[in-house]
Amino acid sequence: MSTFKLPPLWQQCLIFWALLCLIIIGFTDTMPQILAISDYLMTFHTAGFIAAHGLWNVLYPPEGTLSFAGAPFDKQAHALLPFMPASSVAEYMYMPLSAYIFAPFSLLAPAYSMVAWQLTCLAATYWGNFLTLGNRRRALLASAAAFAFLPFTLTVWIGQVGLVFGLLPLAAGCYLFKKEQYFFGGLTLALLSLKPQMLVPAVFLLIFQLGRKRFAPLAALITGTALIAQFNYNLAGQTIFTAWMRCLALSDKIYSDPAQGVAVHLATSLPRAIVLSQPPASHGAIKPLVYALAAALLLAGLFAVLNLARSKSDISEGERLKFTFVLGALALPIVVPHLFIYDLGALVPAAFSIFFEEPESEAGKRIQPGLKKILLAFWLIVSGYCLTLVINKDLAQPLVLVALMLGCYMSAVISLLRPPKQV
Incomplete structure (x- = not known):
């Protein structure tokens, strides 16, 4: 496959x-007051401590x-993080697993725990890009380029989970589909x-596979999801599993009410905005x-x-899969009810599959x-919004952001609906 060569100066x-x-992220990792309000320590480090000590209740x-x-x-998080402001509220809405x-x-001191997780995120990004691009050098360059997409940088900085729980499984699933390992690809997803x-x-990747008969x-995804649900049930028991379901209902109510302190300017999905x-x-x-x-x-x-x-065009199987991946990525902020802007950082491999690889077919040369x-427009829109948040968050308009992202999504839909030349 031919590849796109970025000029050395750009690299x-x-x-x-x-x-x-x-360097900036590493510097802030040495500042306890900033660390104490990071998503990772408030939520995931605390959850790890609870799991490690069996404090499921x-x-x-x-x-x-x-x-x-x-x-x-919330009380446990404040006990673990003495620098955490009294006004900050910690909550955990993920599954027990x-x-x-x-x-x-959580066995590490908070600062070291944060660094260890950030390194895990960077490793997940590299491997996701490697599986997508198939070349170590391009994967390394793509991982560096990812920092130019500000939601990705924010994800690493605050220690969110989208790169490990989202980016890597998506990239691995696509890789296995390309290798015709369809069951294991679904299981990975x-x-x-x-x-x-x-x-x-x-869902986009699965519908594509169903369209290819x-x-x-799909069978693997259903099986894997059922196994994960059963594992959660067995791990924590019915009482905790039921409490998790109640927690999800509570979070839906709270995150729909600005009076609860919801960061409206971070509401970066169309339904939520x-x-x-x-x-x-x-x-x-x-x-x-x-x-x-x-x-x-x-x-x-x-x-x-x-x-x-x-x-029935000459478009290759790899191109079809790649374009499906991109459309599914663009759909994320349009469809999901609750999404924060840093969650978009998990989508970088989909973009790099377009930017770092040249089209193979005549139809691909028209679509790509x-x-x-x-x-590129999506990157400018989202990164511009992130800069607005940094400069003056009161100027950020979520409805304008989601309207522009909707324009990107529908443009991609129309691009794929145009009938390519038949062969």
């Missing part, structure tokens, strides 16, 4: 920027709780249940309409994927340049 600039970001709020503030988990994943990290928002790109990936732009009293009425709109947009994308899967422009 040097990307590497310099990545190193600068890492602390993991989720007790029945009847109306707020995460003052809940047992995820807490066990962080148990080894089941790991995305650790970060359920990331199942949206997986391959049913093993629309709902939060309306008075809380109307949320119950408009949610079904907004979710129906998101479902319709999802169906439009899936129809484009089926069109791509069934096309358009997708490249769409992804």
Whole structure:
């Protein structure tokens, strides 16, 4: 496969920027006051400590709780992190199994735990890019270039889980599909249940495989997800499993109410931005309409994927899979009800599969340049929004952001719906 060659000066600039970001991140890792309000320490390090010590009754709020503030988990986080401001609230909404994943990290002091997780995130990024691009040097350059996408940098800085729980399983699943390991590819995508928002790109990949009359990936995903659910049930028991379900319901209520301290400017999915732009009293009425709109947009994308899967053009199997991956990535902020802007950092391999590889077929030569422009626009839009948050978050307009991202998504849908030349 022919590859795109980035000019040496651009390569040097990307590497310099990545190193600068890492230096800044490393410097802030030495500052206890900043570390104590990081997502990783407040949420995942604390959850790991709870799992390591078998304190399962602390993991989720007790029945009847109306707020995460003052809940047992919040109190445990404040006890572990003495520099954590009294006004900060820690909550954990992930499955019990995820807490066990962080148990080894929690054995370290908070600062070292943070660094260890950040290194894990960087390793996941490199391997995800390597599986996508198939070349160590390009994977290293792509990993450096990822820092130019500010949501990725933010993910590493605050220690969020999207790179390990999202980016790597997505890239690995695509890699296995390219190797015609369809069952294992679907099984790998089941790991995305650790970060359920990331199942949206997986749905696109599965619909593509169904369009190619391959049913093993879907069967594997269902099997893997069921096994993970059963493992969670066996791990923590019915009481904790039920508490997790209640926690998810509570989080949906809280994250739909700005009065609960929700960071509205970080509401970077279309459904969430629309709902939060309306008075809380109307949320119950408009949610079904907004979710129906998101479902319709999802169906439009899936129809484009089926069109791509069934096309009789000269487009190669690898290109079809790559374009499906990109469309699924662009769909993420359009479809998912709850999404923060840093979650978009998990999508970098999809973009680099377009930027670092040249098209193989005539149809690919028609489609890929358009997708490249769409992804560039997406990068500028999202990174520009991130800069606005840094400069003055009051200027950030989530509705404008999601409208522009919707334009990128629909442009990609239309690009894949255009019938390529038949052969």
